Amino acid sequence: MLRTCRADNSSKRYILLDLDHNEEPWTLSSIEAIGRAVQAAFSQGTSSASHDSEYAVRNGTFLVPRVGYDSTTSEVVKLSQRSSGAELQPFLQTERSLRLFIQTPGLLDSLVFKDDPEAQEPLPESYVEIEPRAFGLNFRGIMVGMGQMEEPQMGLECAGVVKRAQGSAAIHFKAGDRVCALTGHGHWASSTRVPWTSAARIPDQMGFDIAASIPMVFVTAYYCLFECAHLEPGEKVLIHAASGGVGQAAIVLAQWKQATIFASVSTPEKKQFLMDTYQIPEDHIFSSRDPSFARHVKAATMDGRGVDGVLNSLAGELLDETWHCLAPYGRFLEIGKKDIQSNKHLEMRLFNTQ
Missing domain, CATH: 3.90.180.10 (Medium-chain alcohol dehydrogenases, catalytic domain)
Structure with missing residues (x-):
């Protein structure tokens, strides 16, 4: 109630003192606590919004609400995150391909990279495999991530370097070519595969970030x-x-x-x-x-x-x-x-x- 009063009328000071419920209310220590709260709240005037307005007394200790860094709790949180399977790793790894998954649609905290289940499958005929250096993020991808569209894939375009080409795709592309591409299946992954017709070379002077914004639009x-x-x-x-x-x-x-x-x-x-x-x-x-x-x-x-x-x-x-x-x-x-x-x-x- 007092917090609401403070928000509605900033010209007045509304002070809360929570006395220790384990002691009698009108003891000398309680009277001293009331005086201390009044002195602390009003000693520097009534205009400053930075003054404390809420106090509590517990076991003879005068308390005010504070937010501070707790290194012990921080370590506990870090350990709990590690035990849940989430950890920081490089996006591009030699022996491991990663793909972005949405575990709970609508919750951005649930976006996580996991092993790509298609990474070990043979490269299809007429496909190229690309190592992405940048992905395009547009409004559609944001809507998918926020759970506002009933679709599981967020990304549809990327730019990167060709790793290999299969079959007839080798006529048009070779390893090392700089390309932009429509990913089709819409995965953000450290290695993506697309039909060669979904990729196009980009100029040497064009950055991958610019190139990744071209295909979809x-x-x-x-x-x-x-x-x-x-x-x-x-x-x-x-x-x-x-x-x-x-x-x-x-x-x-x-x-x-x-x-x-x-x-x-x-x-x-x-x-x-x-x-x-x-x-x-x-x-x-x-x-x-x-x-x-x-x-x-x-x-x-x-x-x-x-x-x-x-x-x-x-x-x-x-x-x-x-x-x-x-x-x-x-x-x-x-x-x-x-x-x-x-x-x-x-x-x-x-x-x-x-």
Whole structure:
């Protein structure tokens, strides 16, 4: 109760003294303890928030709450962790392959590396084995780790060095090649195996950290724009969250295809970034924080026709507004997860071609 009073009214001091329940309340020692508590609490004024406000008396000792380092307890905790099987080891080992496992979905403390059960299996035909030097971590991986997606794998991309190639893969890669790759099965492991078609060489001057961020975003953008939307030169496309990884990849590909780009971003800084980096006109960039972008897209297209393609990652009301930005026979590419996971419904009026 007193802690609540302190939080509600910082102008007053609420002092708690817990007397020793093994002694009579009105003994001389208890009176002395009350005086000592009052003196300690108020001797330096009432404005300082750093003063003690809670005291206790036990066996003649005046106590205040404190947090301190306890080396003995620390050692006990370390020993208990070792006995549970968790220990620090190098990620890359000559005789041992490790893989990340999620023991309890939603608990990041349960992420642990264990022996890779597939490490001793023969390398499949047309596969390459890669020693990863960096992994890509995107929003999807975070959602899996937090238990917000019903999927067991966190990572889908990496960059590293080819250790060996099997069969026809040896035509395209050799040991020592620097590559980025889609891991497919989605494991973070000290040695990963992928079909050779899922890997690509990277320039010598490109760092592994940069290379690990390339596969997922460009494959996603390429598949959406070209395999699904069949984007053609001169068509108009709306790219949401355009300053993100997939968004920037989509901009690069759409510009290569000579499409007209409309984009949405969440901050003025991101808007300026698109203007400076990709030379997108200012009047083609809108806010993704509110539904006003739909009105602007309609106004920017001839007779309010809308766009030929949408790459969408917005949810809820903003998804609905995006749905209405499509021109007749437009293509809607959904890469967001929230509305899919919640099984959201879409309005059907857009399919009325009368």
